[in-house]
Amino acid sequence: MSAATKLHKTSWCALRQLQQYRTKATLSGSSASIAKRNDLFNQEQRRQRDAVGRIDKIEVRYLGLPEDVTLVMNSNISTPYNCAQHLSEGHCKRSALALIDGSVPWDMHRPLQESCTLQLLNFHVSEPHPVNKAFWRTCSFMLGAALNRAFKPEAGLQLHSFPGPNIKSGSFVHDIVLQTQNWQPTKEEMRAISAEMVKLAAQDLRIERLDVQQDLAQEMFKDSKYKSEQLPSIAQQTQGRVTLYRLGDHIDISRGPMVGSTSFLGKCTISAAHKVAEEGAAGAFYRIQGVALPSGFQLNHVAFGVLEERSKKPYHPPRPKTKGKDKRHSDPRSTSSS
Template sequence: MLAKRFCNLCLRNGGNGIKNKQKCFYSSSSGKLTNAELRKKRNAIFEEEKAKQLSFIKRLEKISVKYSGHPEIREGEGNVELLMNKHVSTPYNCAMHISEFLMKRSVVALVDGEPWDMHRPLVDDCDLQLKHMLDEDPAVSNHAFWRTGSFVLGYIFDTAFKDNVCVELCDYPRTKVEHGCFLYDVNIDIPDWKPTQMELNCLSRVGGCIWMKNLDFEPLDVSGDVALKMFEDNKYKTKVLKQLLDNSGRDSISLYRMGDYVDFNKGPLISNTSQIHRYSVTSVHQVESDMFGKVYRVQGLALPIDLKMHWWVWEFLCKRAAKPNKQPIKYKKEAQLKQILEMNQN
C-alpha cells in the first residue's frame, strides 16, 4: 500500500524528471480517452468477445487428458488420466484436480508437446505436461516468463502515470533471454526524458506489487477486426496489428488480460502474477525505430518466485540489464520465425 502511494507521489504528481516538461492532455472533453478509460473500453470488448465465444458451446463434451507428472510429484500424482470439458477446461483446471502444489507451481503447459497457456481451454484428447521454473530443462518456462516480463512492462507504463501525461504503448521488441533484459517501446510526450533513479524505483514498485494481486494471465484468441477495434485509439498498436495479420496469413490475434489491462502477445505467458517475485525497471533510453520513429525503449528484469538470489547478484544483473539494448523490431513471416526458433533450439 505504501509502495503504491509512493508511486503515485513520484509519477502521478510529476516526479523530478517530469516536472516542468511539456505534457499532452488526454481528457474526455478533448475527445480523447485517458489510459484508464481505454483500459475500461478494451476490457469490455475482451469480456464481450469471451462471452460470445462461450455462447457457441451448446453442450459440454468430454475429452481425455493424460497427465505425465514429474518424479518429485507425490505418489499417486505422477501419471493421471482425467475427463475434462472440451473448450472449457484448462491445464490449470487439470492441475486443480491433481494437487494444490502442482496448481501453484506450474507456469506453463505442454499439450501434445506444444507450449500451452495454463488458462487456455483444451480442444481435444491430449497428453499433458506441466512445467515450472525449476525443471531440468526450463527452456519453455523461461521463454514464457520472458514474454510475461515484457507484458508487465506495458502494464506498468499504461498505469503508472497521471492521466494528463500522454503514454502510448508501441510494441515489445523480440529479444533473447541471453540479452539480459526484456523490452517495451513506448511513446511518452515528455521531450528528452531521462528518468532519475527514484523514478525508476517508483516504476519498479508498480511491477513488484503485482505478485500480491494474484492475477491470472488470461488468453483469448480474437479475429483481426476485433483486435483492431480494441486498439483503434493507438496508432502504433494498429500499425503493428495490421503488419502481424498481413505477415501471418491468419485472421487471428492472441490477446491476454491481467486484471483490467489487455494487450496482444504471441504467448504463451505464465499462469499468475504471484509467480513473479522481484521486478525491476532498469533503464529508459531514447531509440530511433524504423517503424515508429523516436520512442523510449524501456528495459526490465524479473525473478520468478521459485528462484532465490542474493541481493548483490540481483543488483549485478540489474546493472547489466540497464545497458542499452539496440534490438531492432522485425516482423517476419511464420515460416521464417519457425526456422529461427529451430536454429535457436539447436
C-alpha cells in the same frame, strides 16, 4: 490589491482550472478507451464460451509427479489449470505453464481442444527453456501495465510493443512513445515503475488469453495509434486472427504463451530507459528494460546487482518493417524469438 495583481490572479486561476479540465478530460478519455476494450474482450469471451455447444469429453494423460494419471475433461472448456485442480493445490500454485504432447507450450488458462498428454511446468524442471521464455514475455507484458499505471496523462504515454523474449540479452523490454524528446529518468522514477511491477505481482492477477478476428482487434485498439498500425501485419501472418492477453484491465497483443498469473513474478528491477529515436516534432521512442526472478528464487544482493547492471545494456532486437511504416513501427510478434 492592484488591478494588475487581480488580473494576474484571475488569469492564474483560469489557467489552473483549464489544466485541471484537460487532465480530467484526458483521464476520462483514457479510462473510457480501457473500459470499452475490456467490454469488447468480455463480450467476445462470453460469445466463444456460448458457441461451444455440445460438450465432448477428451482424455488428458498427465505425465509427472506424484504419478501419471488419465483425466477425463471437457473439450474447449477445461484448461491445464483445471487439470491441476484434480491433482493437488500444490500443482495449482507451482504450475506456471503447460506442455502439450511433449512439445507445445500452452497457457495454463487456455482451454484444451482435444485428447493429449499434459506436463505441468514450474521453474525447477530439468528443461526450463519454455517456461523461462514464457516468464520473460510475461514480464514485458506486465511492464506495459505498470507503465500505464506509473505515468501521468500529461506525459502522453503510448505503448508501442514488446520484442520477443531473448533471455541471453539479460533484460525484458517494452517499447513506448512519450511526448518529450529529452526524458532522462531519475532513480526515483525507475523505482516507482519497479514498485508498480511488485504491486501487480502481489495482486495475483490471472493472465487470460483470447484469440479474436482482426476486425474486432481493430475496434478494440482504434484509439491506439501504434497497435492499429501493427494489427494488419499480425493478422496477415495468422490467417486473420489476433491473440490478445489480459491482466486486470490491461489488454495487449502477443503470440504468447505466458505464465498463468502475475504472482510468478518475484524480485524485479526496472533498470534502464534508452531513447531509440525521435517520433514526430515533440515525441520520442524509448525502450524500457528490466530484470526479474521468478517468485521463490533467492539470490544475494551482490549477484542480483550483477544482473541489474547487465540489464541496463541497450537491447537491439531485430525490428522488421510493418507494411508502409518504418522500422520503428514493427510488429511486436514478428520480432519474437518464439
